Amino acid sequence: MLLGATGSIGRSARRVIAAHPDRLELVGIAAQRNWQELAAIAREFRVGHVAIEDPAVADAADAAHAFPAGTAVHRGAAGLHALATLREADIVLVAVVGTAGLEPSLAALAAGKDLALASKEILVLAGSFVLAAARASGARLLPVDSEHAAVAQCLEHQPSRSVRRIVLTASGGAFRDWPLDQLARVTPADALRHPNWSMGPKITVDSATLANKGLELIEAQCLFGLRPEQCQAVLHPQSIAHCLVEFLDGTMLAQLSPPSMTFPIQRALLHPDTAPGTDDALDLGKLLSLEFRPIDESRFPLFALARHVMEAGRSAPAVYNAANEVAVAAFLGHGLPFLAISQVVDQVLQAFPHRLPASLEDVLAIDAAARRLAEAAVARHA
């Protein structure tokens, strides 16, 4: 089952599935609006179930007889839920941008489906509830983010008490080497030019601000049960080493692969089994240099904020995530200056009356309240 089938992760996942027809079968696909692409995928993979989150778009697709005869077309939030819990699905890959995949993720876990999770925002918003749902049903939570898939691989067969820290790597995004005084004038087109990875627009902007690495530190803390000071990151411009894990005795393991999401997706979908990769492995016959350097937090204020948020806990991660999502959308669509993204997030974090979320409903209320504050902060920047 593939939620977010038309996006960048969705594309890589389809390549993995097509490369392993003896092992993997796609039984359903979902997206928000892109029914033309969903229809093409439905034909190529002969899937029986499609969900379109926007009901009006689902109606238009139905009217246009977009899908092969016999395809069940589900609509709206209920449609995503239906796919996440479909009897035929063993594993649900959630690759919906932002937090719209939270309810289907929880539903999949409650139904005992293994969850391959690409949408890091979900763990930042409601990580403890997702972990609890997995514990309750015994379903597996498999990280798809390349850094977390890499950490999970390095930690296999290692007792957790032997881990001193994990270090995630960051490419530094589109503006890693730009002079600071030029950042005030960058456009969305500039921010969307990532040096190494081809990804959806939101995560590409998050890579340029390093909010992406901040979200990933919080995701790692949640997934691996680590203290904040055990979750760190370094710049690694080549995006070949995806993590370093340091053990108590001072030794380190690193996980290396070319910068293609097919590697972590395939590991999640086939785990604990394995198979030849969808893409070629690293070619050590070519010059390969690996460079690591510390992150200059004065250059990446959203990364510094994420570290504070991780220490603060309570509602801070959910508020950081919501404010960032609103600010990035405003940068991409409504002319919010690039440097104002971190200012909006900072203002919302400071204004928010933080509390320990009492329930999942409370988490959603915190998310909604933070979004309202962020919209107001964006309006003040207009």
Ligand SMILES: NC(=O)c1ccc[n+]([C@@H]2O[C@H](COP(=O)([O-])OP(=O)(O)OC[C@H]3O[C@@H](n4cnc5c(N)ncnc54)[C@H](OP(=O)(O)O)[C@@H]3O)[C@@H](O)[C@H]2O)c1
């Ligand atoms: N791209 C990467 O390399 C990468 C790496 C690690 C983690 N991730 C994470 O994976 C997630 C997806 O990233 P992406 O780069 O693949 O994003 P993307 O290219 O923008 O694709 C987003 C997908 O989500 C669907 N979608 C959006 N809103 C939806 C909603 N309300 N209900 C149902 N479907 C919805 C979109 O459908 P439409 O096409 O109809 O809009 C599309 O299929 C993000 O959380 C990101 O942080 C991505």
